Amino acid sequence: MTDRFNLYRFSSPATFYPLAGAMIPYFVAVSALFGIAGLWLGMLVAPTDFQQGEGYRIIFIHVPASWMSMFIYLVMAFWAAIGLAFNTRLSGMMAQALAPTGALMAFLSLWTGALWGKPMWGAWWVWDARLTSELILLFLYIGYMALTAAIDDVRRADKAGGLLLLVGVVNIPIIYFSVKWWNTLHQGSSVNLAKSSMATTMLWGMLLMAMCFWMYSIAMALMRVRTIMLERERHTDWVKKLIAGDEK
Amino acid sequence: MLTLIAAVIKRDLKLAMRRQADMVSAIFFFIIVVSLFPLGIGPEADLLRKLAPGVLWVAALLATMLSLPRLFADDHRDGTLEQLALAPHPLGLVVTGKVIAHWLVSGLPLALIAPVLGLQFDLSTEALLAVTLSILIGTPALSGIGAIGAALTLGLRGGGVLISLLVLPLYIPVLIFGAGAVDATVTGLGGEGHLSLLAALTFASIGFAPWAAAAALKIALE
Numbered sequence: 484m485t486d487r488f489n490l491y492r493f494s495s496p497a498t499f500y501p502l503a504g505a506m507i508p509y510f511v512a513v514s515a516l517f518g519i520a521g522l523w524l525g526m527l528v529a530p531t532d533f534q535q536g537e538g539y540r541i542i543f544i545h546v547p548a549s550w551m552s553m554f555i556y557l558v559m560a561f562w563a564a565i566g567l568a569f570n571t572r573l574s575g576m577m578a579q580a581l582a583p584t585g586a587l588m589a590f591l592s593l594w595t596g597a598l599w600g601k602p603m604w605g606a607w608w609v610w611d612a613r614l615t616s617e618l619i620l621l622f623l624y625i626g627y628m629a630l631t632a633a634i635d636d637v638r639r640a641d642k643a644g645g646l647l648l649l650v651g652v653v654n655i656p657i658i659y660f661s662v663k664w665w666n667t668l669h670q671g672s673s674v675n676l677a678k679s680s681m682a683t684t685m686l687w688g689m690l691l692m693a694m695c696f697w698m699y700s701i702a703m704a705l706m707r708v709r710t711i712m713l714e715r716e717r718h719t720d721w722v723k724k725l726i727a728g729d730e731k
Numbered sequence: 732m733l734t735l736i737a738a739v740i741k742r743d744l745k746l747a748m749r750r751q752a753d754m755v756s757a758i759f760f761f762i763i764v765v766s767l768f769p770l771g772i773g774p775e776a777d778l779l780r781k782l783a784p785g786v787l788w789v790a791a792l793l794a795t796m797l798s799l800p801r802l803f804a805d806d807h808r809d810g811t812l813e814q815l816a817l818a819p820h821p822l823g824l825v826v827t828g829k830v831i832a833h834w835l836v837s838g839l840p841l842a843l844i845a846p847v848l849g850l851q852f853d854l855s856t857e858a859l860l861a862v863t864l865s866i867l868i869g870t871p872a873l874s875g876i877g878a879i880g881a882a883l884t885l886g887l888r889g890g891g892v893l894i895s896l897l898v899l900p901l902y903i904p905v906l907i908f909g910a911g912a913v914d915a916t917v918t919g920l921g922g923e924g925h926l927s928l929l930a931a932l933t934f935a936s937i938g939f940a941p942w943a944a945a946a947a948l949k950i951a952l953e
Contacts, residue, residue, distance in 0.1 A: 627898050633887045642950040643883045647897060650879055650943055653902040654901050657932075661904035665911060 490548070494573050496712040497721040503705040510705065514698035521691030524656055529684045538602045542685075545595040547693040548588045552620060555585035559627075563645030573708075575641025578648065579631055580708035584700045586624035592617055611668040616659045623651045637715055718725040735820050739828025740835070746805075747836045753801065757951075758840050765848045766944065776853040783852035784913035790842050791866055791909075792902050795873045798837045799898070801883040802829060803823050803948065816952055826882075826941035826948070830874045838870030844880035861916035869909040869929045875936030876901050882947035905932055 493499045525543035532539040534680035557576045566574030596614060597607045608614065627644055716722045747754055768786045769779055806812040815825050845866050846859040854862065882899035884890040912925035 618902050619903060622896075626896045626900060630883060631891055633884070633889060633893055639950055639953065643947060646879075646947050646950065647883055650901070654904075657904050658900070661907045661928075665907040688820065 494571055496573060496576070496716050497719070499573060500709060500712050500721075500725075503709050507702050510698045510702035512697050514702060517691050517695035517698060521688050521695050523601060524684060526687035529688050535603060535654045536561045538599065541595050541599045543688050543692045545592060545599060546581045546689050548595065549592040549617065549635050549694040551696045552585055552588035552592050552617065554697075555581050555588060555700060556620065556623070556648075557652070559585065562646040566641055567649070572641075575637075575645060576708050576711045577704065578644060579641070580704045581700070581713055582624060582628050582631070583707065586621060586628065588696070588700070589617060589621040589624055593621065611665065612659075612663040615666070616655075619658055619662070620655070623655075627651070641690070661700055671696045732824060735824050736828040736831065739825050740832045743829055744835060745819050745834030747832070753798065754836050754840070757794050757798045757837055758844060760797055761790050761841055762844065762848065764790040764793060766851065769851065780854060780858075780917070783849060783854050783858070784917070785830070785911040786852070787845055787848060787862055787913075788869075788906050788910040791845070791875065792899070792906060794841060795837050795870060795877060796895055796898060797880045798833070799877040799894050800884070802833055802878060803883075803885050804890075807885055807951075812948065813952060822945035823942040824943045824949060826878060827937065829901065830871075830878050830937065830941055830944075833878070834871045834874040838874055839867070840900070841870060842867040853940065858913055858917050860923050861913045862878045864926060865909045865912040865929060868926055870932055872905050872929070872933040872936040873902060875933075875940035876905075878944040879940055879947060882944040882951060885948065885951040907927065908932065 494500055502665055505536050521543065523541055529540070557660055562574040562578040562581070565571060566578065593614070596617070600609065601607050630647055631640045631644040634643060713722055713725075758765075765786060768782065772778060772782065803812060806815070816822050842863050845862045849859045849862050876897050877894070880894045880901075883897060884893045887893060908925045908929045912922035912929060914922075915925055916922040
């Protein structure tokens with residue numbers, strides 16, 4: 484890295500837009516590679532579980548989706564903190580671009596969990612601490628998206644949304660532990676998700692799928708942030724030039 | 732510092748007293764919602780006793796939320812809020828005063844009326860006491876957390892619905908420990924642990940939430 488290269492240059496939409504556009508194909512390709520490898524390992528190579536049969540294989544989608552849903556919220560809160568502290572434009576856009584993907588991951592995690600739960604527990608839904616907190620996480624995503632969508636002034640939307648994200652991050656551990664205690668007090672833990680040991684191939688399949696989901700989320704967020712940038716900066720010269728260039 | 736908070740409380744209480752209809756309607760909302768449950772579920776005393784803590788608490792959450800949009804909206808409309816924000820005092824303290832006043836107007840009456848409603852659910856004396864205590868201790872946290880939602884949605888269209896989306900997920904711990912305290916008392920486990928946690932939530936929300944709400948107000952006033 485030469486001293487002339489400045490990373491902060493990319494905090495401007497005009498310079499980040501082409502960079503994001505250039506990065507998207509790589510993330511998509513890497514995501515596809517990890518996905519193919521992970522699915523191959525998970526669906527074909529990993530042994531059948533002696534208790535759960537073939538049905539357990541949905542965890543190769545379920546677990547990475549749950550991880551990403553939590554991780555994306557943290558990343559959004561990180562961008563929110565940066566945006567509020569340094570008053571940068573791009574941070575709020577990144578947080579907003581990540582939100583739908585995070586909500587999708589939370590929904591996927593609940594959905595696949597229900598599909599897994601029906602054959603394993605005999606119920607689509609149980610009020611387990613993890614399920615409940617995942618549901619609340621989905622509510623937090625929806626609240627964030629509803630708030631930012633309701634505010635017309637984009638700068639205010641970014642800041643208000645950012646504040647809500649920070650409040651949410653502080654509250655997530657409190658919510659998680661309260662739900663956990665509530666759960667243990669109300670019913671004996673009939674369901675134990677913790678497995679004593681996991682075959683190495685299963686673990687690898689899960690990690691590969693997690694990488695696939697991670698790269699997918701980055702690619703999606705970059706695509707979305709590009710459209711957000713165009714929409715917000717439509718009156719600026721660089722967007723006008725870009726659109727004029729496209730039309731030629 | 733205390734004089735400032737006291738002045739804000741006094742002012743907000745005076746304003747609330749001049750508009751008693753707002754306060755009373757929130758209380759009646761609470762009473763009606765709680766009374767609807769037996770009509771929907773049926774009059775079996777055993778079932779009602781079991782449901783009472785949850786029903787009372789959920790109704791209390793909704794009733795406190797009902798008055799949240801008005802927490803800053805009136806002051807925002809007539810420009811008082813901007814003057815308060817420009818004043819040399821920290822805005823967080825002003826919001827603390829407003830939160831306490833909001834609790835006095837919307838939380839405290841619920842705690843006082845809850846034991847009467849508990850009678851409808853055939854609760855025992857200890858359970859009635861636990862209901863009163865838990866609502867008394869827990870509702871300040873609701874006012875505190877709610878202030879953040881009210882400040883974030885200040886002046887937005889559909890603010891009322893939006894507040895519920897933002898605030899209700901954050902209310903969940905209060906609901907769990909509040910209803911849990913009553914439940915634990917009924918089952919004979921003793922609700923002290925729950926009440927202590929509830930008090931911790933309340934102190935944390937009264938201490939920190941006004942500052943977050945003040946930051947949100949500054950964003951809204953920009």
